[in-house]
């Protein structure tokens with residue numbers, strides 16, 4: 001249903017409000033598109049410019065029970081920022097100030113609309129960096145990363161975004177402004193509500209300021225790539241390297257299909273074989289760690305092990321990996337990349353997970369490029385099909401569902417870093433069990449009793465388009 005959002009014009013906001021169709025349309029899809037047709041176009045878009053703006057908007061929508069969906073850069077892949085129930089798209093991209101850098105404390109304060117790469121730029125001259133940046137760090141924001149609990153290529157060494165968030169200022173559903181967490185390196189004071197907000201996809205509160213922890217840039221950064229005779233060899237080699245305690249900062253797997261697409265996109269002439277990209281960080285002795293890694297890869301029949309001379313040369317070696325998402329999307333104009341996403345499994349089960357996905361693809365004669373932050377047991381996939389062919393579209397859905405179910409069966413997760421959004425709601429109970437999902441609902445009811453914050457996300461029964469709670473329940 002459409003909501004009357006004209007009240008927005010009467011709020012005394014620093015920011016801007018738009019009811020224009022084209023603006024609303026741009027807030028009705030994210031990078032993953034809306035191939036499953038679950039999202040809708042908002043009735044209005046508003047760009048707050050301050051915490052006071054966000055507070056006034058949330059208080060007003062709460063009074064009227066109008067849905068509000070936070071939106072940042074829209075690079076999510078599961079419809080996380082796409083409204084399920086019209087209402088208002090709350091676009092935080094104009095709250096993009098770097099507020100304070102405190103190099104002695106290894107900390108930075110930012111507004112939520114700051115791009116991830118801008119954090120690195122702001123602290124580079126201090127010899128610092130933000131380690132958990134996702135691969136999309138230059139096109140996605142701090143607020144979106146916190147809300148999705150994103151992670152990236154360096155997570156195998158440094159952890160995920162949530163591990164680097166110290167303190168959050170957030171606005172709750174009724175407009176109340178709270179500060180959660182602490183600027184201290186550790187705290188055991190009270191409920192850890194800061195971590196509850198991390199990964200909550202804008203369903204429990206809107207982040208308006210974040211204090212992030214930073215790391216010192218290592219003295220030595222070396223990286224390269226290794227080519228393997230088969231995907232099984234590559235996956236086993238990654239597992240062995242992690243199990244053996246190789247101190248790797250990044251270890252990425254790319255299958256032969258993805259390698260072919262990356263070659264076509266970047267114009268490189270690498271063989272179309274499975275590859276592992278790696279990077280090492282150390283203050284001294286990085287060569288020893290590289291040799292250790294090479295010896296393990298040799299035990300898995302590595303065909304080529306190339307280490308770049310310096311960071312600039314490493315960028316060249318890595319180009320194929322960096323362009324991958326776009327290479328897959330543009331590979332064949334007659335094929336659409338359906339169900340782009342990720343699963344993550346315990347590292348010991350990684351080879352089985354990889355083998356299973358490729359088997360599912362082969363059985364149905366489908367093209368399923370796979371790659372991922374392998375050191376975390378993470379695998380990305382999409383299914384390339386002709387959208388006009390209903391049988392192929394159905395087969396793609398089967399591969400997708402079987403992949404996610406396999407990850408859960410292995411003790412892993414339906415989503416290692418992209419969140420549940422609209423796309424993975426149906427797997428929430430299978431992963432956590434109905435009792436745990438009911439506990440999540442209780443949290444949502446406590447913090448957002450009128451179900452205004454990003455309603456229709458996460459919980460499975462909202463698939464049919466019903467909002468979870470009615471006013472008279474409270």
Ligand SMILES: Cc1cc2nc3c(=O)[nH]c(=O)nc-3n(C[C@H](O)[C@H](O)[C@H](O)COP(=O)(O)OP(=O)(O)OC[C@H]3O[C@@H](n4cnc5c(N)ncnc54)[C@H](O)[C@@H]3O)c2cc1C
Pocket residue numbers: 030031069070071072073074075076077080081092112133134135136139140141142143144145146147148149150151152153201202203205206207208325326417418454
């Ligand atoms: C090419 C490509 C590569 C990618 N690589 C990675 C990767 O390596 N690792 C990874 O984890 N992800 C990756 N992603 C997914 C995506 O970029 C991340 O999830 C990113 O963190 C989303 O940020 P965003 O600014 O685009 O947020 P959006 O997509 O706009 O929003 C994300 C979620 O956050 C909520 N939200 C936004 N701002 C706020 C706020 N201030 N307060 C509360 N809630 C808010 C939204 O409602 C939504 O639920 C990739 C995506 C693409 C397109």
